[in-house]
Amino acid sequence: MLKRVTRLVPRACQLDPGHFLHGGPQAPQSLAARLDDQVPDENPRAGSHPSEDDPAGAGEQREGRHYRIPLQDLPTVFPHGLPRRFSLQVRTFNEACLMVRRPALELLRHLDDTNFAHPAVRYVLYGEKGTGKTLSLCHVVHFCAKRDWLIVHVPDAHLWVKSSRGLLRSAYSRRRFDQPVEAANWLKSFKTANERFLSQIKIQETYMWNKRESTEKGRPLGEVVEQGLTRVKNATDAVGIVLKELKSQSCSGAFRLLVAVDGVNALWGRTTLKREDKSLMAPEELALVHSLRKMVRNDWHGGAVVLALSQTGSLFTPRMACLPQELLGKEGFDALDPFVPILVSNYSPEEFESCIQYYLENSWLQHEKGWFSSFPFTESPRVRALMSSHGSGLHGLSPFFLTSLRPIRRQERWRGWWRLLDGAFLPTISRQPRARGSGWKPSPGRERGLPAPGQTHAPPVPLCGHGWVPSAAHRSLVPGPGTGERSRGRGGPVPG
Amino acid sequence: MAAPAGKVARGWSVLALGLRSAVPRLPGLTQVRWSRYSPEYRDPQTDKEYYRKPLAELTEEEKCEQELRKTQLIKAAPAAKTSSVFEDPVISKFINMMMKGGNKVLARSLMTQTLEAVKRKQFEKYHAASAEEQATIERNPYTIFHQALKNCEPVIGLVPILRGGHFYQVPVPLPARRRRFLAMKWMITECREKKHRRTLMPEKLSHELLEAFHNQGPVIKKKHDMHKMAEANRALAHYRWW
Numbered sequence: 223m224l225k226r227v228t229r230l231v232p233r234a235c236q237l238d239p240g241h242f243l244h245g246g247p248q249a250p251q252s253l254a255a256r257l258d259d260q261v262p263d264e265n266p267r268a269g270s271h272p273s274e275d276d277p278a279g280a281g282e283q284r285e286g287r288h289y290r291i292p293l294q295d296l297p298t299v300f301p302h303g304l305p306r307r308f309s310l311q312v313r314t315f316n317e318a319c320l321m322v323r324r325p326a327l328e329l330l331r332h333l334d335d336t337n338f339a340h341p342a343v344r345y346v347l348y349g350e351k352g353t354g355k356t357l358s359l360c361h362v363v364h365f366c367a368k369r370d371w372l373i374v375h376v377p378d379a380h381l382w383v384k385s386s387r388g389l390l391r392s393a394y395s396r397r398r399f400d401q402p403v404e405a406a407n408w409l410k411s412f413k414t415a416n417e418r419f420l421s422q423i424k425i426q427e428t429y430m431w432n433k434r435e436s437t438e439k440g441r442p443l444g445e446v447v448e449q450g451l452t453r454v455k456n457a458t459d460a461v462g463i464v465l466k467e468l469k470s471q472s473c474s475g476a477f478r479l480l481v482a483v484d485g486v487n488a489l490w491g492r493t494t495l496k497r498e499d500k501s502l503m504a505p506e507e508l509a510l511v512h513s514l515r516k517m518v519r520n521d522w523h524g525g526a527v528v529l530a531l532s533q534t535g536s537l538f539t540p541r542m543a544c545l546p547q548e549l550l551g552k553e554g555f556d557a558l559d560p561f562v563p564i565l566v567s568n569y570s571p572e573e574f575e576s577c578i579q580y581y582l583e584n585s586w587l588q589h590e591k592g593w594f595s596s597f598p599f600t601e602s603p604r605v606r607a608l609m610s611s612h613g614s615g616l617h618g619l620s621p622f623f624l625t626s627l628r629p630i631r632r633q634e635r636w637r638g639w640w641r642l643l644d645g646a647f648l649p650t651i652s653r654q655p656r657a658r659g660s661g662w663k664p665s666p667g668r669e670r671g672l673p674a675p676g677q678t679h680a681p682p683v684p685l686c687g688h689g690w691v692p693s694a695a696h697r698s699l700v701p702g703p704g705t706g707e708r709s710r711g712r713g714g715p716v717p718g
Numbered sequence: 719m720a721a722p723a724g725k726v727a728r729g730w731s732v733l734a735l736g737l738r739s740a741v742p743r744l745p746g747l748t749q750v751r752w753s754r755y756s757p758e759y760r761d762p763q764t765d766k767e768y769y770r771k772p773l774a775e776l777t778e779e780e781k782c783e784q785e786l787r788k789t790q791l792i793k794a795a796p797a798a799k800t801s802s803v804f805e806d807p808v809i810s811k812f813i814n815m816m817m818k819g820g821n822k823v824l825a826r827s828l829m830t831q832t833l834e835a836v837k838r839k840q841f842e843k844y845h846a847a848s849a850e851e852q853a854t855i856e857r858n859p860y861t862i863f864h865q866a867l868k869n870c871e872p873v874i875g876l877v878p879i880l881r882g883g884h885f886y887q888v889p890v891p892l893p894a895r896r897r898r899f900l901a902m903k904w905m906i907t908e909c910r911e912k913k914h915r916r917t918l919m920p921e922k923l924s925h926e927l928l929e930a931f932h933n934q935g936p937v938i939k940k941k942h943d944m945h946k947m948a949e950a951n952r953a954l955a956h957y958r959w960w
Contacts, residue, residue: 314838316845588837588858591803 286576288319299367301414302377305356315584325566326358341520347530349566350544352622355530371478372419379488380535398509405457409450420444462513472524479525485532490554492538568620762795831920833859866930870901870937874948879957888957889948904937
């Protein structure tokens with residue numbers, strides 16, 4: 223009955239996140255040696271799938287498999303915490319397993335091939351809601367942390383532009399405002415994540431905090447961080463200094479710098495913070511946003527910049543917006559251009575099966591009708607019918623919604639009637655999914671996004687037909703046939 | 719779940735064809751809970767397995783019933799009833815009882831969050847427990863839910879009966895549906911009223927369900943109180959005439 227012998231999910235071997243990159247032939251002994259290097263008792267189930275992890279295979283064969291982040295690494299690599307639902311899952315299963323997916327693999331390959339003499343390349347992860355942009359970013363951060371890069375990680379830039387208490391006028395520049403609380407929190411996480419670099423990096427200027435306190439030239443960067451943490455009023459300035467120093471010194475080659483920002487569209491969006499006269503502030507009036515904007519420019523070398531867009535926490539953006547053009551706006555797009563766009567899409571059928579397999583191995587699906595006894599699941603007629611009855615987006619295969627086990631509503635799209643899914647992965651469902659071709663037509667704006675009838679999922683191609691075309695410089699990096707489509711005249715600038 | 723049209727004994731249906739019900743109108747009693755359907759309307763059969771049975775396996779009466787269904791009038795299935803394998807009448811009833819102001823979306827999402835919370839708590843307990851204890855820990859939230867409600871059902875109840883100008887609380891055996899109703903009602907009231915204002919319903923409800931599953935907690939105590947009162951009023955049992 224099994225159509226395929228190889229299973230997609232070996233119990234996550236205790237491999238480092240970049241292991242899947244190296245497609246060169248590796249002797250099995252080196253793999254065993256690598257496994258032995260790590261703590262052996264953290265991986266009790268590796269033995270149950272001994273030979274599926276073929277070291278000589280290419281990185282693409284690892285697609286869809288889970289790899290485990292050791293739990294003791296989590297507080298150091300992700301001191302501010304992982305996304306909420308993922309950290310719930312980590313607590314429930316007692317392990318942190320991320321799926322290796324194509325966007326992350328692509329990004330890791332680019333990072334491995336980075337030429338550190340060239341200006342920092344900016345990679346932008348974009349895609350629909352719940353497709354896995356944040357976790358792909360976390361995968362990259364873990365990879366770089368393992369490779370001993372210096373990580374500047376902003377988990378959610380949206381938090382800096384909304385509901386911030388305690389805004390102060392900046393002492394450094396009268397036009398800008400400080401955010402002591404956010405800056406202090408970020409400094410704390412930065413210190414935890416990059417402890418070992420803080421004593422090695424020496425600052426190149428003297429900074430006067432006030433009449434009595436100053437940090438001399440040549441002192442370690444840790445002192446600036448301490449100053450920001452102890453004197454919370456100076457925290458924002460400390461953040462600015464840290465970023466400036468890292469940027470200027472990354473060219474020296476002493477360390478590799480990774481700037482990872484999630485929700486980067488917040489830097490060029492709008493805020494809900496008010497000045498004293500109750501008028502809304504622009505983001506450039508915030509000192510933190512100002513320093514971060516300078517950081518994501520490509521006028522430095524010796525590292526890379528990985529950014530992820532996010533509509534979820536953003537302010538005053540339409541819910542369906544997911545493209546860089548829509549979320550960043552003209553100003554943001556011009557500031558980030560040129561960048562390498564990486565589309566993160568929903569799970570492919572293989573990834574979905576791998577996810578379900580992972581849940582089954584952790585006995586997460588407890589309902590007796592919650593799974594099929596046949597494998598692979600996508601062969602079963604019910605799941606097939608489900609996949610074909612849904613258009614693009616395929617909420618049933620959305621990584622985020624698979625974690626939540628809650629019914630999904632597409633009310634905003636289909637005007638009030640529910641699209642609740644039936645199937646193995648959601649325990650409570652209401653209506654049968656409506657068959658395609660039953661008279662409902664998508665609105666013309668979204669038609670481009672829908673795959674052809676019969677196709678089960680959208681190909682992982684940047685949707686270039688929306689007025690934005692990757693420039694010639696990085697067209698080779700962007701896969702797929704989408705590059706041929708010219709703009710439909712949405713009015714956006716053609717970069718490059 | 720396909721209840722036959724057995725509501726005639728209780729229900730007073732106003733007939734769509736304009737015929738009056740045969741049950742006599744008593745003074746002082748008004749019709750409540752009537753249906754727009756006349757008695758010949760049958761309940762819909764939403765169970766997929768019923769239709770998937772091959773012809774050879776059907777008994778005579780099932781064949782007869784299937785023939786009948788082709789010609790008889792059938793009521794429309796309510797919006798909340800599905801043919802999903804995950805359909806559970808107990809959970810649907812509980813959701814309806816939790817619903818306020820017709821907000822079924824909210825009630826249902828609270829229910830799923832509760833089940834998820836129960837599952838996560840049990841998983842954490844499972845991982846913290848030793849190997850022997852792991853076999854005893856139940857992780858299926860549906861089993862926990864059903865068992866908890868079953869544990870909360872009272873066996874005997876009290877009914878106020880008017881005798882000589884006074885109302886006496888008389889112990890009375892309860893029908894099954896009244897017991898299920900009381901269990902759910904107590905559970906929901908307990909969570910709504912006795913907990914801190916700021917705690918969310920899934921949190922409270924998951925805690926109460928787990929306690930009831932282990933035969934502890936305030937809802938079980940309420941059931942025991944009801945039993946004790948019934949035991950105390952044993953002498954009044956002869957006031958019951960049915």
